[in-house]
Amino acid sequence: MTSPMLHRLIEERLRTAVAAQLPEAPLASVQVRPCPEPKFGDYQANALMALAKARQMNPRRLAEAVLKDLDVTELCESVEVAGPGFLNFRLRTAAVGRAVGEAAGGAHLFYARSAAPRTVVVDFSSPNVAKPMHVGHIRSTILGDCLARVLRCLGHRVITDNHLGDWGTQFGKLLVGWKHHQDPAALATDPIGEMERLYKQVNTACERDPAMLEQARQELVKLQQGDAQNLALWREMIALSQRQFDTIYGRLGVRFDHTLGESFYNPRLPAVVQALVERGLARPSEGALVAFFETLPDLKDHPAIIQKSDGAANYTTTDLATLAYRQETWQPDEIVYVTDGRQQLHFKQLFAIFRQWRPETRLRLAHVWFGAILGEDGRPFKTRAGDTIRLADLLDEAEDRALRVVSEKSPDLPEAERREIARVVGLGALKYADLLPNRQSDYVFNWDKMLALNGNTAPYLQYAYARIRSIFRKLPDPAPGAAPATLELAAPEELRLAKHLLTFGLVLEAVAEEYRPNYLCNYLYELAGHFTGFYENCPVLKAPEPARGSRLALCALTAGVLRQGLDLLGIQTLEKM
RNA sequence: GCGCGAGUAGCUCAACUGGAUAGAGCGUCGGCCUCCGGAGCCGAAGGUUGUGGGUUCGACCCCCGCCUCGCGUACCA
Incomplete structure (x- = not known):
């Protein structure tokens, strides 16, 4: 009967009971979820109302009938029909104590690996070669990494792939600049800056000098035709850029299983075009080959070249x-693209063409899009001079600002330790600020808010973690005895904290299902809040047994979930800060 | 024009298949330091969820109209 998730046990039994009443009913919609208000109970099921409605039945009568077939007595002290037909479950304290005790014994951490693991490709970050990574790449990188971590944690086979922008018309201009205007010293010290400068210089020149534009075209054609010198230079540009990417990803703790840029697919393009034409999915129009979508209302007016x-x-x-x-290579069940919202039309077109091209496929395609990062003025986030903010500078500033806060609050710590704390806090704050808002909304970038020690921020959660860890440092016996198999949860604050721990897995599944890490952020913030209530009202070290053992276990589990949750967000924790 | 998205407390944001009295932080006001980390905690005030209809036992969420803003809209990605 044990499970990391009590709600799942209740849900299974509820489904059995519903099936007994309505054998033909789809059971997937029958779900057990936490109650919004503790006064109603701990978990609720509201699917019965929808089922009754679809069958023109009296919802309360259906709920009462289901209730007769439902046996959850060892889990719940009460199950009630409420309002128009809610089913409210109130957990037995002993059942909560048992479940939390199992976790304390190391059996689980309140989540379960998926019973049906999927193979999921996550495509994110995708910076461009020869350009600095900038603030525009941060959301894709942070979101994509987090989703990959959560999916992996839930037992799915995850393949991360960085689809670099390493091919395209910009290389014609870059080659002209590289050959004629390069500053070798600048290239040695700041290769990305120099490449950016070369591109801008030639690009500007092309705007007023047709000869220059033609020269860039020629270089591009040579590159595309496999000219040895141009290919070598192009490869060098990629290598120099990759070093920059590696540095940034190293700082962010992001890694990719594959980095297959656009150029990797060059040899495959003619076959794709040919296949689409042969299948009648694309035809000539105005000199180009174009896919039309006459049967799709959304895309009717938006053909794709x-x-x-x-x-x-x-x-x-x-x-x-x-x-x-x-x-073909990975046989994924699902591919997730993490890009900004402006590419929605592109992905609609892409998915539509693919479905027509490979109608037999059951691949789930998801465009996980996000909004813009804005400055305080509500305009896109830029430097004061109006330039794009480089990601490296942004990370530096996060660490600098965090160092100032740490040095002010903990001046006695050695500098090396303060710097390490500042690194973890600064980067954590930056990432959390990106993951907390609903990804589909634009958000306003604000250093002071993300680095604040109160409110829903990474430093607050890291602080909560460090505070718990300090309790364990105070233990007279550094290796305390085993946690009790069943926790005593006498105080209301203990029970509330324990119940919240039980819903960790539910939240992780919601994050993976809807690609929304903000659910996890809010869960962790609530967890820290419940812990605070417990901590303020329930002495741990001074409590008599058995309360002391139970409370220590609650502390350890809260710390464990905070650490695991933050890790899934790509955020590190500290023992002291 | 059409499409996508957004509009929630003074500000920045939440709100889990339509579900119960729309929640946080900041700011404002008022409390709590003999106490395991005060980098903290508790409380109060603050809302016609842009607007007008509709569906429903029940709507921030679904449908229709309107207003405002952002983005996109055939040879950049």
Whole structure:
């Protein structure tokens, strides 16, 4: 009867009872969820109302009938029909104590690995070669990494792939700049800055000098035709850029299983175009090859070009080739693309073409899009001079600001320790600020808010963790005895904390299902709040047994869930701060 | 024009398949230091969820109209 998640046990039994009453009813919708108000109970099921409605039954009568077939007596002290047909479950304290005791014994941490693991490709970050990573890359990188971590934690096979922008028309201009205007000293000290400068210089020149533009085109054509010198220079640009990416990803703790950039798919593009034309999915129009969507209302007026009039493929084609490659290579059940919301139309087109091209596929395709990061003025987040903010500078500033706070609050710590704390706190704050808002809304960037020690911030959660850890440092016996198998949960604050711990897995599943890490942020913040209530009202070290053992176990489990939850957000914890 | 998205407390944001009295932080006001980390805690005030209809036992959420803002809308990605 044991399980990391009590609600799941209740749910299974409820489904059995519903099936007895309504044998034909779909059981997936029958779910048990936490009550919004503790006064109603701990968990509720409201699916019966919908089932009754669809069958023109009296919802309360159905609920009462189901209740007769439902036996959860060892888990719940009461099950009631409430209001128009809610089913409210109130857990037995002993059942909570047992479940939490199992976790304290190391059996689980309130979540379960999926019974049906999927293979999921997560495509995120995707910076461009020869350009600095900037603030525009942070949300994709942080969100994608977090989703990959959560999916992995739940037992899915996750493949992360960084789809670099390493091909395209910009390389014609870059090659012109590299060959004629390069400053070797600058390239040695700041290769990305120098490449950026070269691109801007040539790009500006092209705008007023057709000869320059033509020269860039020639270099691009040579590159595309496999010119040895241009290929070598292009590879060097990629290598220099990759070093920058590695540095940033190293600081962020982000890693990729694969880095297959756009150029990897070049050899596959002609076959994709040919296949689409042969299947009648694309046809000539105004000199280009274009896919039309007459039967899809959303896309009726938005055809997609798959081959430009100059014969070159564009990003729709590259993405189709990428999609096909991933399907053939990894046989995923699901591919998740983490990009900003402006690409919604592109992904609608991409998915629509792919569905027509491979109608037999059961692949789940998800465009996980996010809003913009804005400055205090409500405009896109830029430097005071109006320039794009480099990601490296942003990370530096996060650490600098955190160091100032740490040095002010803990001046006695050695500098090396303060710097390490500042690194963890600063980066954690930055990531958390990105993960906390609903990803689909724009959010306003604010250093002071993200680094605050109160409110829903990473430093607050890290602080909560460190505070718990300090309790264990105060133990006279550094290796306390085993936690009790069943916790005593006499105080209301203990019970509330324990019940909240029980819902960790539910939240992780919601994050994975809807691709929304903010659920996890809010869960952890609530957990810290429940812990505070417990901590203020329930002495731990001075409590007599058996309360002391139970409370120590609650502390250890809260710390464990905080650490695990923050780790899933890509955020580190500290023993002291 | 069309499409997508947003509009929730003074500000920044939440709100878990439609579910019960829409919640936090900041700011404001008022409390709590003999106590395991005060980098803290407790409390109060603050709302016609842009607007007008509709569906429903029940709507921030679904449908229709309107207003405001952002983004996108065939050869950049």
